[in-house]
Amino acid sequence: MDLGVLRDQIDDIDKQIIRLFEERMDVAEQVARYKIGCGKPVYDPVRERSKIERAKDMATSSFNARGVETLFNQLMAISRVRQYELVAEAHQDNFGFEECNGDHVGAKVAFQGVEGAYGHQATLGYFGKDVECYHVKTFEDVMKEVHEGRADYGVLPVENSSTGIITDVYDLMHLYDNYIVGEYVVKVEHALLGLPGTEIDQIKTVYSHPQGLLQCSRFLDEKPEWEQVSLQNTAVSAQKVLVEQDRTQAAIASPAAAAIYSLSVLKEKISDNDNNSTRFIIIRHKKEYVKGADGISISFELANAHETGSLYHALGFIIYNSLNMTKIESRPIQGDKWRYRFFIDFDGNIGEAPVQDALRGMAQETINFKILGNYIQVE
Ligand SMILES: C=C(O[C@@H]1C=C(C(=O)O)C=C[C@H]1O)C(=O)O
The missing domain is CATH 1.20.59.10 (Chorismate mutase)
Incomplete structure (x- = not known):
């Protein structure tokens, strides 16, 4: 032969x-x-x-x-x-999205938490001082403020570099008719805060957002006798320590929160990871994108999720159009056991033909398809 x-x-x-x-x-x-x-x-x-x-x-x-x-x-x-x-x-179709100039002078912006929270830092960092920002209690409140028109924009955390996605916000993005128009990354530098004069040995209880506790787990593992209590927000935790005036209590929050709530930094830089950062999204109740928007987020479900290759086929539209997928997440669909909703990010602008082609393909071949937004990505 x-x-x-x-x-x-x-x-x-x-x-x-x-x-x-x-x-x-x-x-x-x-x-x-x-x-x-x-x-x-x-x-x-x-x-x-x-x-x-x-x-x-x-x-x-x-x-x-x-x-x-x-x-x-x-x-x-x-x-x-x-x-x-x-x-x-x-x-040629932009799926109802319109290009805008992103002008936000005088806009009303809602963030979750209280002053001094990381969401507040993200709001100031993204918008500067020429907007009117205010805080609400929960992530869902931010969604509602924007959806019902009381706020022009909302600011929500979606991902932390050490602990991964903020699942509640992902689930809410699917439920509300709001769209991502921007993103902003805040470097999270957690510190242990207490009343001025407190010694670390006096502490019995530490308050923070669940993410704050999780992101400082190495430091907290060395204090097994401390009771860890989750609150809505890191800044709410700082406020509680100030209000209760009890030296057995401490909060994990930002040094900025220490200044706002007249607390002392008992120990700085206690995060497990020095590069700990949180990515926030900026949302609107409008399908719009700014010129130069280069990142697209979508979500969908698969009709035949357990069929071999169903996800592969949906993603094929990104691959065959030579687009670069940057992220994939899945979340369980509430009330539908072992079924998942996928969240995909890829590079591109909604005005470009390959992007429109990929979107049209995925829209037809998946169910509950949503374009979550097209925005300028932060490196
Ligand atoms: C070519 C068609 O379009 C699509 C592609 C098909 C194919 O390549 O064979 C079959 C069905 C359609 O999903 C068609 O409708 O026949």
Whole structure:
């Protein structure tokens, strides 16, 4: 047996496959034109399933039947991507998002917590001083203020570099008709705060936001006798220590909160990680994006979540359009056991054709698809 001869045979077969592939793609383009004409969706799962079954039946072994299935799944996915490209050319569409200049002078901005909270720092850092900012109690309150129009913008934490995503905010982003228009990163430098004159040995109880306690777990592990109490916010914790005037109490919060609540920094830099940062999103009740927006966030659910390759196929639209996916998260869908909602970030601007193409594909082939926003990413 001669390897060269066998490879020549494979090359000949491949030539035929390529010719047939291109012929198939030409026909798929005609199908796309037909669908554009009558408004029929590109994806037809019933037709695809029956095609796969028939194609498998034509194979002569079970191994080949599985191969045929994989191959045809890929072929049809590629044909759909091309069809979506043609649909995108026919209907330039920004999915209801409008470009804006991002001017926010005089705007009302809601953040969660109290003055001195990291959310307050993010608000001042993103907007500067020319807005009217105010605080509300919970993350959901921020969502409501924005959704019901009392605030023009809201500021919410979505992720910490050490502990990961803030799950409640992810779940709320799906529930409210608000959109991400910006992001801001705050370097979180937790400190242990107490009443002036307090010695660390006197402390029995430490208050903080659950994230604050989690992010300082190495420091707290050395104080097993301290009771750890979670409160709504790091700054609320500092305020409580001030109000109760009890030297057995301390708070984990920012040095900025120490200044606001007249507390002393008993120990600084107690986070597990020196590079501890929290990413905040800026939300609006408007589908808008600023010029130069370069990051897109979306969420969706999969109809056939447990079918092999369903997530892979949804993500294929990002890959085939040469877009760079930067993040993926999943969250359980409330009341629907073992089903998940996916949150994906990728680079791009909603005005660009490959982005529109990927969005259109995913919108048609997933369920409860939402474009969460298009905004300028922070490095
Ligand atoms: C080509 C079509 O569009 C899509 C792609 C298919 C394919 O490549 O065979 C099949 C069904 C559709 O999801 C079609 O509708 O026939």
